[in-house]
Amino acid sequence: MSFINYSSREINCKIVYYGPGLCGKTTNLQYIYNKTNPEAKGKMISLATETDRTLFFDFLPLSLGEIRGFKTRFHLYTVPGQVFYDASRKLILKGVDGVVFVGDSQLERMEANIESLDNLRTNLQEQGYDLDKLPYVVQFNKRDLPNSAPMEELLEVLNPTKVPHYEAVATKGVGVFDTLKAVAKLVLTELRKAG
C-alpha cells in the first residue's frame, strides 16, 4: 500500500522480492545496498538465522529522487524462501505495491521455482491481490551457472503472462538495477493511474 504524505511531500512504496530458497533475493538487496549512495539509502536490516538464511525478512529503504516535488521512497523487502516459512511470507506481502519474482535458473531448481511462484499467487490471493493486476517483474538469476536452464524454457514455465523479465547474475550485479528500475517504474505508473 503506497503511502502518500502531502505534508512532507513524500511517496512511499513497498516492493517485495519473492522466490524459492537460495535464489538470490537477499543478494539482490545487498548489491543494491552496496552500490547506492549513502544519502539515498537507509540501513539494511536482515533478520536471518545464524547460517545467514533469511528468517523473517530483509529490509532496505531507498530514495530514488523527486517527482513533481515529491520525494519517492521505496521500501524493499525480501521474504524467507524456505518452504516452511510460509506464514512469514504472507505477512510480508501485506500492503505490497510491486513484486519481483526471483527465479533460480538452475535446472534442478525448476520445481522449487514453480512451487514458489504458485505460492506467491496463492498468498497474494489470500490478501486480496491478483498477481496479474500488480506491478510485477520476473528476474532469472544465476544465468552464469553451467547448469542453468535455457531461457525459452524458463520463460514458458515461470513467465506465462509475459511480464517484463531480466536475466541476472546478482552476485556480480548483472540485471539487479534493471530489475529494480522496471518494477519501480511500474509501481509509479500504477500510482499515476490511481491518481
Add this chain to the structure above:
Amino acid sequence: MSNQLVMYEEELAQISNICDVLQRDSNAKAVLVIDKNGQAIAQSGEVEQLDVTSLSSLTAGNVAATGGIASLLAEKEFAGQFHEGEKTNVHISIVGARVILLVLFDERSSLGLVRLRVRKAAVELTHVLEVLVKKSESGNQPSVFAEITDDDIDNLFND
C-alpha cells in the same frame, strides 16, 4: 486506489500534536505513529538518535508476526505489547486497526502511566484516522499524480 494511505497536512498536524501531548504527559523518551505496513507517520520526543525508518519497519514486522500468532490462537489480535529493556522499555499498541503507536520510555516513567496515557491518545488518534480515511476515500482531494508523465518517471532513473 483504495489500497493507499494518504496523509494531509491538517491531519498530520493533529496526529503530531497527539504524539507531543502523549510524549509529554507520559514522560516518554519518544512516541512514534507507524502505519501497519511499516511507514513512519509521525514522531515526537528524542528521535534524533533513532533510526526511525528501521524502527518503523521492524515494529510493523513485529506487530504483523504477533497478529499471525493471534490468528493461529483464534484471537482477533493482541492489541498491546510491552518489551522491557535495561534502560529503555517499549510499549506497542494497535490503534484503529490501522496504525501502531510506539512509546519508548525509561525510568522517568512507568508502564502504568504509559498505558493510561496511551489509552487516551488512542481515542483521539482513532478519531483523526476516521476523518482521514473518509477524506481520502471521498476522492475530492487534489492529486498531483494524475499529471505525472512518462518522462517524469524516466527522469528518476537517469543515472
